[in-house]
Amino acid sequence: MVVLGADAPPFGLSGVHQGQVKEFRLADYRGRWVALFFYPEDFSFICPTEVIGFQKGYQEFQALGCEVLGISSDPLETHRAWVKELGGIDYPLLSDPTKEVCRRYRALDEGTGRAVRATYIIDPEGLVQYGVFSHKNVGRSVEETLRVLKALQTGRQCPEGWRPGGPTVEPG
Amino acid sequence: MGLPSNPANGGMDSLAAKRERIQRKGRIREVVFGMQDGLITTVGFVAGLHGATADNTLVLLGGFVELLAGAFSMAAGGYLSTKAEREVLEREVLEERRRFQEEPYLAHDDLRKALEEEGLSKERAYRIVKLLQEGEEAFFKTFQEKVLGLGDTEIRQPLIDALVLGLSFAVGAFIPLLPYLLFSEFTSLWVAVVLSGLSLFGVGAAKAYLAEKRFFRSGLEFFAIAMGAAAVGYLFGLLLPGR
Numbered sequence: 001m002v003v004l005g006a007d008a009p010p011f012g013l014s015g016v017h018q019g020q021v022k023e024f025r026l027a028d029y030r031g032r033w034v035a036l037f038f039y040p041e042d043f044s045f046i047c048p049t050e051v052i053g054f055q056k057g058y059q060e061f062q063a064l065g066c067e068v069l070g071i072s073s074d075p076l077e078t079h080r081a082w083v084k085e086l087g088g089i090d091y092p093l094l095s096d097p098t099k100e101v102c103r104r105y106r107a108l109d110e111g112t113g114r115a116v117r118a119t120y121i122i123d124p125e126g127l128v129q130y131g132v133f134s135h136k137n138v139g140r141s142v143e144e145t146l147r148v149l150k151a152l153q154t155g156r157q158c159p160e161g162w163r164p165g166g167p168t169v170e171p172g
Numbered sequence: 173m174g175l176p177s178n179p180a181n182g183g184m185d186s187l188a189a190k191r192e193r194i195q196r197k198g199r200i201r202e203v204v205f206g207m208q209d210g211l212i213t214t215v216g217f218v219a220g221l222h223g224a225t226a227d228n229t230l231v232l233l234g235g236f237v238e239l240l241a242g243a244f245s246m247a248a249g250g251y252l253s254t255k256a257e258r259e260v261l262e263r264e265v266l267e268e269r270r271r272f273q274e275e276p277y278l279a280h281d282d283l284r285k286a287l288e289e290e291g292l293s294k295e296r297a298y299r300i301v302k303l304l305q306e307g308e309e310a311f312f313k314t315f316q317e318k319v320l321g322l323g324d325t326e327i328r329q330p331l332i333d334a335l336v337l338g339l340s341f342a343v344g345a346f347i348p349l350l351p352y353l354l355f356s357e358f359t360s361l362w363v364a365v366v367l368s369g370l371s372l373f374g375v376g377a378a379k380a381y382l383a384e385k386r387f388f389r390s391g392l393e394f395f396a397i398a399m400g401a402a403a404v405g406y407l408f409g410l411l412l413p414g415r
Contacts (some may be wrong), residue, residue, distance in 0.1 A: 043298035045280035074294075081295050137278065 004131060008036075008122045009104040011042060013071070015094035016079040024069065024094055026126070033066035033153075034122040035123050035145055038107035038115040040136060042082035042093075050117070051093075053142035058090050065124075066149055067091070071073045071107075072100050072115050109136075121149055195325050202336040204379045204411030208372060213242055215368040215398055218348045222361045223409025231360075232352045239345040244286025247338030251275055255330040260325065265316060272312060279310065279315055280305065286318040347371045365402045372398040 002009055006145045012025040026034070039050055049111035054061075054068050061068050068091035074082070094101075096115070102108040107118035119140055121130035130148050134140050151158040217238050221231045272279040280301050289299035304311040317323050351363035376394025382389040 035410075041294070043284065043294045045277040045298075045301070059342065079296060106309075137275075 002083065002120070002128055004128055005109070006126045006128060008034075008080065008126055009101075009102045011104070013094040013096055013101060014076055015069075015092040016076055016142055017092035018090070019080070019083075021076055021080075022092070023116070024092055026091040029122075030065055032125050033064065033124060033149060034120075035066055035068045035149065036071065036073050036105070036122060037069070037140070037145075037164060038102055038105065040109075040114040040116070041072055042078045042110070043085070046137065048086060050139050051082075051089060053139070054091065055086070055089050057142045057146055059145055061091075061149070064146075064149055064153065066121075069094055071096050071101060073097055073102060073113070082097045090124065107133075119145055121145070122153060123152065132134055188399060191294060191325065194210035198325065199333075199336050200379070202250065202333055203340045203373055204300060204339025204375055206337045207375050209246065210341035211347060211372050211375070212398060212401045215348040215365060216401035218352070218405070219361060220405035220409035221414075222357075223406040225409075226357055226410040228352050228357050230362060235345075235349040235352065238350065239342055242345055243338040243342040246341040247334040250337035251330045251334035254328050254333040257396075258327055258330060263346040265320065265327075268320060269312065272315065273301070273341050279311075279319070282319045283311070283315045293319045303325070316411065337410040344371070344375075361406075366400070368402065369398045403406060 008026060010026050012023060014021055015024045017024075035054075037050070037054065042048075051070060054070065058068055070089075070091065071094045073078075073096050075097055076095045079095055083089045083093060096102050099108050099115075101114065102115045105118060105120065107115050109116050115139070117134040117136065117140055119130075119132050119134075120128055123129045129152050132140070146164075147164070150164045151162055154168050155171075157171050158168050160164075162168070173192055188260075214235060218231055219236050220235050225231065269280075283304070284294075284297045284301045288294055292300070301311075304314055347362040348368045351360040351367060354360075355363055370392040373391040377387040377391035380390030
């Protein structure tokens with residue numbers, strides 16, 4: 001089970017990345033930050049804004065030493081068609097057909113059998129440092145994820161509404 | 173208003189004509205209900221009045237008043253109930269349209285899911301919704317049918333329903349009265365009862381035929397109901413201090 005400040009539950013899933021199907025293991029990202037986001041399904045009229053949002057922010061995530069991974073329970077073929085439909089996505093979309101990873105990350109809506117909108121930030125040591133859930137009708141803010149990532153990377157205490165470059169406090 | 177079929181398209185009706193034909197067939201419910209009610213009420217009423225007075229003029233007078241009152245009551249009831257139903261459904265559709273205008277992507281997603289439930293793959297359902305988005309009205313009509321389960325045929329016309337119900341009642345009610353215009357006191361009641369019984373058998377059989385059920389059994393059922401109504405009416409009339 002996922003716990004803040006503890007090891008992120010390990011996983012290995014197949015995913016689509018730049019037209020190729022590859023195996024992705026969380027352990028392979030040790031030493032880098034990871035923004036892990038779960039979303040309900042491909043070919044939805046609600047989700048694409050988020051998948052596209054992470055695509056737009058992807059360069060910035062990369063510049064901050066952070067990988068982006070998207071996960072839903074859709075099969076790989078659907079992921080591949082969806083990526084094509086969206087005009088190409090630079091980060092991997094992972095497929096979790098058994099929903100085991102979604103469940104381990106408390107990101108499964110048992111009622112619909114789909115992933116909920118959950119986002120996690122995992123630090124280079126593989127520890128969960130941030131997690132947020134959103135109602136299915138409300139898309140997440142990629143900008144907010146970037147803001148939190150930058151705040152975490154300061155290693156200092158950041159007050160409410162902190163903006164990059166703003167004052168921070170030495171952890172006591 | 174049957175439009176002539178067009179030989180150029182293989183004798184197929186135009187879409188509007190096809191829809192109208194189905195809509196008209198759907199009114200069989202009103203016709204059967206109106207006629208059966210007209211027949212049963214009037215045969216019972218006439219038998220009762222006959223039992224009490226044995227006077228053809230009185231039976232005719234009373235019978236026609238009952239026919240008019242019954243037909244009007246049926247029409248009014250039909251009008252009000254259809255109007256109420258229509259208002260509820262229209263409100264529902266209006267509310268959905270407002271939601272659709274505020275958050276179209278939710279409606280898009282609902283339609284995509286509905287199409288998936290009908291067996292299309294996620295990707296194909298998505299593409300169909302994408303195509304439908306090119307015409308707002310086309311999209312909303314499809315949404316209305318697939319997601320809300322409300323075709324335009326389901327939203328009924330109160331005035332037409334009222335007219336069909338009232339007229340069917342009047343036609344049904346006229347049948348037991350007809351013998352009183354033609355025969356003497358002695359024969360009119362029996363002719364009226366038999367004629368009503370046969371007509372109800374016909375209504376029952378026709379309904380069963382349209383619904384593809386056993387028409388003889390359904391006809392008998394209706395026939396027995398007519399006989400029962402006439403018997404109860406006549407016996408009750410005998411008990412009244414009319415003669």
